[in-house]
Amino acid sequence: MQIAMTVNGEQVTRDAEPRVLLVHFIREVLGLTGTHTGCDTSNCGVCVVLMDGKPVKSCTVLAAMAAGHDVRTVEGLAKNGTLDPVQQGFMEEHGLQCGFCTPGMMLTARALLDSNPHPDDHQIREAISGQICRCTGYATIVRSVHWAANHAAEEVPG
């Protein structure tokens, strides 16, 4: 079937089986491999993307269900070569190690900051609580999001 959606600001139309998951559509049909898969049961959240600005686990969404919606992946975080403060924050505060959960964590952080520009520790922890990181122990992710909140206006050259 033909599936049309907006991905990172661009209108895309592709042919895919009705059963194809959004994560596989993004990775294999569109070739955007920054979104990962980790568990198949919607528990780990390494596949998180933003759909109409809200974090969704893209292994739990059929590509067909995303038709007509606005999808944003990690590749759409930087704008015109300028890193999002969230991306910069993760580098500054060592919010990543192996990098596998990082795209999903950063997108959730972006959605959180869009609705709550200065979250406290608990609000950050709650926001990322549906996603697993096996490397960092989360404290540095919390610091990374604070860094982004504190540098919201900064233009960081990419």
Place this chain on the structure above:
Amino acid sequence: MTTLDEPPVPAGPVDERERNPAAAAEDRPIGFGRLQRKEDPRFVRGKGHYLDDITLPGMLHGAVLRSPVAHARLVSIDTTAAAAHPKVRAVITGKDLEPLNLAWAPTLSADVQAVLATDKVRFQGQEVAFVVAEDRYAARDALELIKVEYDVLPPVMDARKALDPGMPVIRDDLEGRTDNHIFDWEAGDSAATDAVFARADVVVSQDVVYPRVHPAPMETCGAIADYDPIDGKLTLYETTQAPHAHRTLYALVAGIPEHKIRVISPDIGGGFGNKVGIYPGYVCAVVGSIVTGKPVKWVEDRSENLMSTSFARDYLMRGEVAATSDGRILAVRTTVIADHGAFNATAQPTKYPAGFFHIFTGSYDLEAAHCKVTGVYTNKAPGGVAYACSFRVTEAVYLVERMVDVLAQKLAMDPAELRLKNFIRPEQFPYQNKTGWEYDSGEYETAMRLSMKIAGYDELRREQADKRARGELMGIGVSFFTETVGAGPRRHMDIVGLGMADGAEVRVHPTGKAVVRLSVQSQGQGHETTFAQIVAEELGIPPESIEVVHGDTDQTPFGLGTYGSRSTPVSGGAVALASRKVRDKARMIASVMLEARPDDLEWEKGRWFVRGDPEQGKTISEIALGAHGTLELPEGVDGNLDAEVTYDPPNLTFPFGAYICVVDIDPGTGVVKVRRFIAVDDCGTRINPMIIEGQVHGGLTDGVGMALMEFIGFDEDGNCLGGSFMDYLIPTSMEVPDWETGYTVTPSPHHPIGAKGIGESATVGSPPAIVNAIVDALQPMGVVHVDMPCTPARVWAAMQGRAQPPV
């Protein structure tokens, strides 16, 4: 204790963001110090290259059919319908592999493991058939079309009963096998230990289980095999922590000449030991590529990962401690049943079937010690060494630290005081323990007291007393660990006969930029940063001017890989020594350029200069250009600035740490909340404090997982009860506190830069602190021990004085 650009013992919690003071003037460190990671820019952009991100032209997709039962005879496999699927290119069974001599493959422990089952299946999830199709959905569809008839046999699920007479023999494939016994292994002096126990004032004993858990990296395991039939070359992309060892093993197993095998390990989404072994799926991908003439990708799903790849632990231990009535620990002894699953596939040095478990003597000065470990087969997945355990140091530390607390409870002594009374003292190092280890260096009391200071230990005990008076359940747990990491030395340590030494190569280009080539592979530890920092420290070349090449056997020197916290102790030593060879060579070249004798030159970071005339000097960049230029070089000096070293460590390194955990337990539900966790680590010389802190945080989170929730359990029919993330629980941001870390620095005296390794310290040290805290909270109810994972149901049962239910 000496320090290297580090403060002495810090007075309180350390701000890890402190920069190296030596580099503060330049606002960035040249060598050691906090430095942002070189690998991060690609990861934050979603531009990492993980295995499943790789697509080769014409690539096909593989999927594995797995056994639904734990123990059964294979009656028949009918692949007709699957083979007829329009998108299927090949269906492979064990019978197809037999003529290729690939139905069975050697394990890392001198056993064999079925690649695809031919006679029986021996655990739920075992590999039975492999489908190659045009896309991953079609490959999965075709699995459904394979018909397998099983004649189900009774499984052996309880390791304690595995050796009972009349139990089914799991490994009847092995000639003459009549039971499920794998090995007996002992360390220490049994008679001497028994004699100490016989005269001791106090003896305590406790059964302690370290349950089966799983490393569960966020990226599952996978491979892409690309066999070129024209030049006979196999390129194998793999999620492997040990690319060079894999290359040699494939040569031995598959009969492909080793120079025709290239193993590429791309970015790895976490390993923790899970990605050390060679799994049947990898071998199937190779066969699939040879059969179809196309590249074949196989990536397991999460259930396959949890149910079939290397688990960890599964040690059923009985610990005993002998002591004087005033709290002097005299001896420790233990007997262990080690559940190795259906195939003995642990990755261990040959001499040590129980790994380094004989470090169970801990951080204490003992008169005697003895352990006996018995390995058995069960109808569970194979593996056994994984999940950041430093070759069973995890089990050893958990046992001794739990037992010290059992003793403290018996003697009504404070657990911190009991430890302080028994530590090996600084002047006793190098310390020869009673099971054969030589501990390199330690300042245990300093670390313990720093941890207590950060925690506010006395204040915590007062708070606990107040809360106890009000009926609230607050616990304070202490653990102190000593690890033994950084294997070799090669004369004692090997993996299937390959000595555990590591090569490294440093090349300085004509313009003074450098490349360092490593045999080890990062799974998130930041090798591209820390190894550049080691070269920077030794040669004065800024880290951003140093390229780190790893994860490709065609481009890097041989070495055994990243596990057992060995990258920094072994490859770090290799890189430091290779850099020093470069520096020595630079001195010879500089002497020509400066028209001075080499002996008259002095080194400051990045530059050789004439002693007494500092203006007369040459930077490493200038020397590199000289080396590659037209300069007439001294006899025996080649026209380059390169060096290669294979480092065989003279001994292991012994990182240590003092951990304190504070828990609150809900008296109405048994739910444990880790309120605070204080970790003081000593990994010797610190290369990048930011990365060290990250390694510690991750390990502490592993500890919370294992202590409170992670568990690969089985029912009596052999069904795996931890086969998805719905059942195998991993801590989220809500279950862990904001970690409090501190450090001391006691360099390893035998290591080129004094570094000891940090990757597994916190995973090893934290579970006993958490369980000790839980038992401490429940002491007023007479609780002496709770087995992990301390789920609400088990804690609740312990509170009621009932047997703890299975998870």
